[in-house]
Amino acid sequence: MEAVQMRSITKWFGSLCALDHVDFSVREGEIHSLLGENGAGKSTLMNVLYGMLPCDEGEVLIHGKPAQIRHPSQAIELGIGMVHQHFMLTPVMTVTENVIVGGEPVNGPFVDYRSAVRQVQEMIDRYHFGIDANTKVQNLSVGEQQRVEILKALYRGANILILDEPTAVLTPQEVQELFAVLRDLKAAGKSIIIITHKLKETAAIADRVSVLRSGKMIDSGLEASRCSVNDLALMMVGRKVDLTFTRRSQCVGQVAFEVQNLNLAVKGVPVLKNLSLKVRKGQILGIAGIEGNGQTELIEVLTGLRRPDSAVILKDGKPFSGNASDFLTAGVGHIPEDRLSRGLVTPMSIEDNVILGYHRRPRFAGKGIRRSADIRAFADEKLAEFQIKAETVQTPCSALSGGNQQKVIVARVFSEDPDILIAAQPTRGVDVGAQEFIHNRLLDLRDEGKAIVLISADLDEVRRLSDRVAVIYDGRIVAENDHDVWDEMELGLLMTGGKGGVTA
Amino acid sequence: MKKNLAISRAALKNSSLVISAAAMVISMLISALIMAICGYNPFEAYSAILTGAFGSLRGIAQTLAQATPLIFTGLAFAFAKKASLINLGVEGQMYMGALGAALVGITDLGLPAIVHVPLAVLAGFLFGAAYAAIIGGLKVKFGSNEVVAGVMLNSIAGYFINYLLNGVLLAEGSSVAQTERVCQTARLPRIFSSYQVTIAVFLAVVVCIAVRWFISHTVLGYEIRSVGMNKKAAETAGIHISKALIVAMCVSGGIAGLAGANQVLGVDRRLISDFSPGYGFNGISVSALAADNPLGVILAGLIFGILRAGALELNRSTGIPVEFVDVIQAMVVIFVSAPLMIRHMGKLTRIFRKKPAGKEV
Ligand SMILES: Nc1ncnc2c1ncn2[C@@H]1O[C@H](COP(=O)(O)OP(=O)(O)OP(=O)(O)O)[C@@H](O)[C@H]1O
Numbered sequence: 133m134e135a136v137q138m139r140s141i142t143k144w145f146g147s148l149c150a151l152d153h154v155d156f157s158v159r160e161g162e163i164h165s166l167l168g169e170n171g172a173g174k175s176t177l178m179n180v181l182y183g184m185l186p187c188d189e190g191e192v193l194i195h196g197k198p199a200q201i202r203h204p205s206q207a208i209e210l211g212i213g214m215v216h217q218h219f220m221l222t223p224v225m226t227v228t229e230n231v232i233v234g235g236e237p238v239n240g241p242f243v244d245y246r247s248a249v250r251q252v253q254e255m256i257d258r259y260h261f262g263i264d265a266n267t268k269v270q271n272l273s274v275g276e277q278q279r280v281e282i283l284k285a286l287y288r289g290a291n292i293l294i295l296d297e298p299t300a301v302l303t304p305q306e307v308q309e310l311f312a313v314l315r316d317l318k319a320a321g322k323s324i325i326i327i328t329h330k331l332k333e334t335a336a337i338a339d340r341v342s343v344l345r346s347g348k349m350i351d352s353g354l355e356a357s358r359c360s361v362n363d364l365a366l367m368m369v370g371r372k373v374d375l376t377f378t379r380r381s382q383c384v385g386q387v388a389f390e391v392q393n394l395n396l397a398v399k400g401v402p403v404l405k406n407l408s409l410k411v412r413k414g415q416i417l418g419i420a421g422i423e424g425n426g427q428t429e430l431i432e433v434l435t436g437l438r439r440p441d442s443a444v445i446l447k448d449g450k451p452f453s454g455n456a457s458d459f460l461t462a463g464v465g466h467i468p469e470d471r472l473s474r475g476l477v478t479p480m481s482i483e484d485n486v487i488l489g490y491h492r493r494p495r496f497a498g499k500g501i502r503r504s505a506d507i508r509a510f511a512d513e514k515l516a517e518f519q520i521k522a523e524t525v526q527t528p529c530s531a532l533s534g535g536n537q538q539k540v541i542v543a544r545v546f547s548e549d550p551d552i553l554i555a556a557q558p559t560r561g562v563d564v565g566a567q568e569f570i571h572n573r574l575l576d577l578r579d580e581g582k583a584i585v586l587i588s589a590d591l592d593e594v595r596r597l598s599d600r601v602a603v604i605y606d607g608r609i610v611a612e613n614d615h616d617v618w619d620e621m622e623l624g625l626l627m628t629g630g631k632g633g634v635t636a
Numbered sequence: 637m638k639k640n641l642a643i644s645r646a647a648l649k650n651s652s653l654v655i656s657a658a659a660m661v662i663s664m665l666i667s668a669l670i671m672a673i674c675g676y677n678p679f680e681a682y683s684a685i686l687t688g689a690f691g692s693l694r695g696i697a698q699t700l701a702q703a704t705p706l707i708f709t710g711l712a713f714a715f716a717k718k719a720s721l722i723n724l725g726v727e728g729q730m731y732m733g734a735l736g737a738a739l740v741g742i743t744d745l746g747l748p749a750i751v752h753v754p755l756a757v758l759a760g761f762l763f764g765a766a767y768a769a770i771i772g773g774l775k776v777k778f779g780s781n782e783v784v785a786g787v788m789l790n791s792i793a794g795y796f797i798n799y800l801l802n803g804v805l806l807a808e809g810s811s812v813a814q815t816e817r818v819c820q821t822a823r824l825p826r827i828f829s830s831y832q833v834t835i836a837v838f839l840a841v842v843v844c845i846a847v848r849w850f851i852s853h854t855v856l857g858y859e860i861r862s863v864g865m866n867k868k869a870a871e872t873a874g875i876h877i878s879k880a881l882i883v884a885m886c887v888s889g890g891i892a893g894l895a896g897a898n899q900v901l902g903v904d905r906r907l908i909s910d911f912s913p914g915y916g917f918n919g920i921s922v923s924a925l926a927a928d929n930p931l932g933v934i935l936a937g938l939i940f941g942i943l944r945a946g947a948l949e950l951n952r953s954t955g956i957p958v959e960f961v962d963v964i965q966a967m968v969v970i971f972v973s974a975p976l977m978i979r980h981m982g983k984l985t986r987i988f989r990k991k992p993a994g995k996e997v
């Protein structure tokens with residue numbers, strides 16, 4: 133029996149055809165992976181199913197019955213739940229409040245908050261989500277916030293669950309836990325649609341696979357067990373992609389950037405504890421760690437966004453300090469971990485965003501006046517070079533797909549040729565083709581003798597690109613070594629605070 | 637074909653121009669209804685407004701005279717909005733601008749008009765800007781809310797000026813709280829000798845164009861926009877947020893000050909206590925109708941200018957109170973800030989139009 137049938141769905145955004153007569157169906161009790169390049173239309177298709185976007189043509193059947201889904205509330209009634217690529221939580225409210233909103237247990241005219249907390253905590257425990265139902269969402273890490281999103285859908289009794297890139301922000305362990313949950317849900321007869329750019333995950337969890345490319349359904353309902361990761365990559369981007377490619381540093385030079393004895397407390401709670409690290413010219417230092425162990429604050433210190441309580445920062449051996457602007461001018465590039473909050477001013481156009489932070493450079497402005505023509509030419513060039521899918525450079529970044537938004541940020545930083553690059557989650561949400569591209573550019577940059585600090589939740593990425601790997605746990609670097617010393621399991625253990633690390 | 641249809645439909649739905657126009661029309665319709673309920677004939681009223689505003693040279697002059705301060709205050713509000721600041725202190729900044737212009741205007745500097753006038757106007761700008769800087773400073777230094785600070789400072793400006801007008805600045809032998817007349821050399825030339833509209837109306841238009849250019853073509857304008865739309869991203873990009881906020885506030889206040897300068901140097905030719913019928917707050921409606929677009933402010937200011945000028949006429953000929961223009965203005969703000977309401981109204985009319993709801997393409 134088909135849980136979801138979407139027939140001939142067509143969706144226009146202005147003159148752009150985001151979905152072109154797409155057929156898509158999901159069986160009851162299966163995990164269905166929806167693949168496609170950045171901007172292929174995956175999120176759009178799911179937003180149509182969830183009633184967030186009206187489609188221009190086509191029909192939707194849920195459990196065989198035609199359904200008019202015009203609003204998410206109707207989708208929820210039909211048992212469809214969605215976890216969005218970009219979270220939709222209210223930061224100042226607690227986990228419970230976020231989860232129950234729209235389906236609050238009531239006691240007369242009042243919200244029965246106490247029993248709500250009990251129910252939510254029970255679900256958290258059942259799925260091993262490891263968060264407190266009473267914490268405010270703003271105090272949660274990105275990974276934890278996502279679990280709140282999943283809880284929200286489950287709480288409303290979803291039996292068709294849409295997950296838009298749920299693993300982009302999770303560590304391997306967390307992914308395993310999530311997959312265990314998904315298998316349980318599947319066993320309970322629920323249907324799950326999962327969008328991911330990590331093909332290994334598709335192979336690991338999905339029963340069937342559908343592939344979108346440029347708004348058209350290329351392959352639909354393939355048995356996942358019959359496709360290899362390479363087949364999937366080929367289907368997605370239409371060419372061969374080597375996902376294991378890497379090169380090692382040939383010449384490691386002087387220490388370019390060094391932090392000694394970094395201490396930082398946020399609201400009185402120590403977050404970074406006597407942390408020291410250094411990265412050399414022509415070297416990629418990978419920092420592995422589970423979200424929420426001080427990475428965010430570390431990145432903020434390394435880019436001048438936050439002043440540490442105490443630390444010595446040395447750039448090329450000389451003490452260095454300043455604000456974000458000073459760091460940028462001194463050649464410290466930054467790929468922020470959260471593209472929507474720190475990376476982009478989404479209502480602004482691509483051309484405005486692709487120079488953000490470098491907008492005072494002589495090539496973009498003189499005497500306080502923007503060189504509009506030069507900026508446009510530059511943006512046009514980047515659009516082509518990074519294959520950013522957008523109609524024009526005047527398109528606002530809010531109209532770009534997640535992966536294309538990321539490409540705007542990456543294009544910006546790489547074009548400035550920084551001496552030191554703080555790259556946080558550089559490939560979060562980008563498709564395999566673009567991942568390969570970004571990885572190559574990172575390696576090129578390193579081979580030119582630049583120093584790179586790579587902070588990523590994607591262990592594969594860290595292990596593949598880094599020349600040295602440091603593990604951060606509870607605000608400390610607990611182990612550091614050459615890239616090939618630890619295997620994935622050992623790294624995983626170190627990341628969760630297990631002993632056995634050697635610092636050489 | 638289908639593609640073009642999709643484009644135009646999407647463009648229509650999202651265009652703020654459509655929303656503004658719809659808000660204006662709906663507001664005028666509802667006002668007509670209110671007038672009818674109150675026993676006035678709305679057709680008579682609107683036609684009286686139009687003839688009042690356009691029927692004579694006096695009407696046209698009156699329209700422009702009414703539009704001038706509205707364009708300034710609307711632009712002041714819209715500018716602060718670019719940095720996502722709600723400048724409710726426009727009224728106070730306008731009064732301070734008036735004070736600045738008056739101080740320079742009533743002093744005989746022995747300068748020719750070509751120097752004295754710009755100097756007095758500049759003083760208006762600077763006084764308004766300086767007064768707004770207080771709000772910006774409070775916000776940046778102490779995180780105080782600019783809305784509250786703005787409202788408080790409005791009262792303070794009003795009282796302060798009344799204090800001066802009843803004391804050191806009081807014109808000799810005057811029984812009303814007002815200054816001496818400004819020097820001949822400091823007066824803004826009037827366009828038609830017997831009407832109050834001055835060349836400041838051109839200045840208003842020029843300033844709107846300049847602001848538009850500033851916002852899209854200068855680095856500072858770009859930084860203000862970034863700060864207005866995403867502070868964290870602006871911070872990450874090394875943009876000095878406090879600086880952007882203070883600059884935005886000061887320019888906004890300076891523009892508000894120009895409204896005051898026009899009043900003193902052109903309209904009243906002296907600073908009179910409580911001269912404003914609420915130009916500062918009307919600026920909010922103007923800015924809303926213009927969707928915060930500097931060029932739109934010109935048009936929106938003119939539209940409200942027409943209504944006000946016409947309404948003055950109306951009051952004379954039909955006895956309908958001028959205040960109903962305020963009703964229209966208030967409703968415009970409501971409808972523009974709730975575009976969904978307009979969209980739903982649009983849907984309603986569509987349902988009425990074709991009962992057997994065929995599937996839409
Ligand atoms: N609100 C919008 N306005 C205009 N265009 C849009 C809008 N939302 C999406 N698009 C365009 O539609 C296309 C499909 O976008 P969608 O977000 O569905 O891609 P996706 O497959 O989810 O990509 P990603 O893997 O990067 O998330 C993109 O080219 C995007 O630019």
Ligand SMILES: [Mg+2]
Pocket residue numbers: 174175176217296533534535
């Ligand atoms: Mg997407």
